[in-house]
Amino acid sequence: xxxxxxxxxxxxxxxxxxxxxxxxxxxxxxxxxxxxxxxxxxxxxxxxxxxxxxxxxxxxxxxxxxxxxxxxxxxxxxxxxxxxxxxxxxxxxxxxxxxxxxxxxxxxxxxxxxxxxxxxxxxxxxxxxxxxxxxxxxxxxxxxxxxxxxxxxxxxxxxxxxxxxxxxxxxxxxxxxxxxxxxxxxxxxxxxxxxxxxxxxxxxxxxxxxxxxxxxxxxxxxxxxxxxxxxxxxxxxxxxxxxxxxxxxxxxxxxxxxxxxxxxxxxxxxxxx
Amino acid sequence: xxxxxxxxxxxxxxxxxxxxxxxxxxxxxxxxxxxxxxxxxxxxxxxxxxxxxxxxxxxxxxxxxxxxxxxxxxxxxxxxxxxxxxxxxxxxxxxxxxxxxxxxxxxxxxxxxxxxxxxxxxxxxxxxxxxxxxxxxxxxxxxxxxxxxxxxxxxxxxxxxxxxxxxxxxxxxxxxxxxxxxxxxxxxxxxxxxx
Numbered sequence: 001x002x003x004x005x006x007x008x009x010x011x012x013x014x015x016x017x018x019x020x021x022x023x024x025x026x027x028x029x030x031x032x033x034x035x036x037x038x039x040x041x042x043x044x045x046x047x048x049x050x051x052x053x054x055x056x057x058x059x060x061x062x063x064x065x066x067x068x069x070x071x072x073x074x075x076x077x078x079x080x081x082x083x084x085x086x087x088x089x090x091x092x093x094x095x096x097x098x099x100x101x102x103x104x105x106x107x108x109x110x111x112x113x114x115x116x117x118x119x120x121x122x123x124x125x126x127x128x129x130x131x132x133x134x135x136x137x138x139x140x141x142x143x144x145x146x147x148x149x150x151x152x153x154x155x156x157x158x159x160x161x162x163x164x165x166x167x168x169x170x171x172x173x174x175x176x177x178x179x180x181x182x183x184x185x186x187x188x189x190x191x192x193x194x195x196x197x198x199x200x201x202x203x204x205x206x207x208x209x210x211x212x213x214x215x216x217x218x219x220x221x222x223x224x225x226x227x228x229x230x231x232x233x234x235x236x237x238x239x240x241x242x243x244x245x246x247x248x249x250x251x252x253x254x255x256x257x258x259x260x261x262x263x264x265x266x267x268x269x270x271x272x273x
Numbered sequence: 274x275x276x277x278x279x280x281x282x283x284x285x286x287x288x289x290x291x292x293x294x295x296x297x298x299x300x301x302x303x304x305x306x307x308x309x310x311x312x313x314x315x316x317x318x319x320x321x322x323x324x325x326x327x328x329x330x331x332x333x334x335x336x337x338x339x340x341x342x343x344x345x346x347x348x349x350x351x352x353x354x355x356x357x358x359x360x361x362x363x364x365x366x367x368x369x370x371x372x373x374x375x376x377x378x379x380x381x382x383x384x385x386x387x388x389x390x391x392x393x394x395x396x397x398x399x400x401x402x403x404x405x406x407x408x409x410x411x412x413x414x415x416x417x418x419x420x421x422x423x424x425x426x427x428x429x430x431x432x433x434x435x436x437x438x439x440x441x442x443x444x445x446x447x448x449x450x451x452x453x454x455x456x457x458x459x460x461x462x463x464x465x466x467x468x
Binding site: 035 | 342344358361363369374380389395420
């Protein structure tokens with residue numbers, strides 16, 4: 001049996017071990033990226049074979065948590081894809097301003113950078129007093145980091161440039177203070193945000209939202225799970241609510257696309273009809 | 274007796290100097306080239322692969338487009354990896370994207386594509402590494418070779434940045450070292466060879 005066929009068996013056994021032991025079901029994750037992350041984790045931990053991870057993750061919860069972190073973390077940054085935040089500011093917020101209260105859901109919020117970006121955006125548009133952001137992720141460690149709002153100082157230049165391209169009205173430095181090798185976002189940005197865990201495979205609708213960000217989450221799922229998640233997001237939106245996907249994601253091949261109109265094609269912003 | 278394998282796909286990686294090499298290479302491919310071609314070119318994270326694809330229109334007989342998530346690789350087409358995403362391939366030949374950390378300081382990374390493609394196509398894969406100023410792709414090309422695929426490196430003498438092809442050669446022998454037009458002609462020979 002060749003190496004790749006063997007690895008396929010090992011991955012299947014790994015997924016079974018995880019779901020049976022901890023209840024996280026990865027069977028509908030996109031296989032190529034899932035495999036890459038597992039292999040990268042195994043290499044970093046010094047394991048030769050994927051199957052060698054199984055005994056340790058069954059018996060050592062903290063080992064499992066570090067595996068979970070590495071298979072669910074995504075790279076993110078403040079005002080990532082600034083043109084998308086500009087579209088939110090220019091096309092979506094004017095509509096949301098007409099509501100007495102505004103609920104925003106960040107799906108798969110990872111370490112929170114885009115959530116705080118949204119908080120800043122809405123604050124600059126004077127909507128703080130009626131805003132509630134729900135930021136969810138499968139990964140408790142990411143959520144912990146997100147709650148802290150502390151980011152590496154090396155990123156500041158990039159974040160500042162992104163903020164400006166997104167149409168920021170002030171100076172980005174108004175929103176943080178620097179200490180040693182970190183920047184700490186101001187406390188008041190957190191007051192409109194609730195971070196909590198949520199599993200897109202198994203959990204239900206989160207409530208009725210005016211704006212949902214689900215960016216670069218669907219790419220990690222197979223078609224079956226993408227359908228489930230998009231159905232969930234559809235059911236979680238108020239009529240005429242907005243959905244923003246990652247810039248290389250699409251509704252195009254899924255039935256749910258007919259329920260949405262396109263607000264911005266390149267930025268992947270949609271509105272429920 | 275023909276010993277060539279029936280090939281199913283070509284993966285190409287390049288960085289600085291890679292675009293010119295790619296133009297020259299693709300110019301050699303006929304309109305009925307029977308394999309799909311997947312390309313990772315390192316580019317600025319805010320650039321747009323669709324715009325880059327448009328620059329190929331008059332210089333290549335094949336249709337050049339951006340690789341879209343969950344769409345299948347089709348024969349006779351050239352697919353460019355989108356900026357700021359890693360490009361992978363699923364077992365059924367469909368593209369997958371990821372926003373994982375940079376690999377070899379790059380996203381898209383050539384190693385990521387090459388390793389993923391090697392898993393899927395193994396001995397039916399042709400890998401090509403072009404000009405570039407980093408080591409990205411060297412390990413991936415070696416993996417393609419290790420799983421039985423055909424490996425080609427741009428002749429460092431013809432590369433405006435020889436580091437990338439040289440890094441691949443440092444890891445072991447490859448099947449061919451050629452100038453870009455030679456690479457194109459080699460691909461035609463391999464694609465048209467009878468199994």
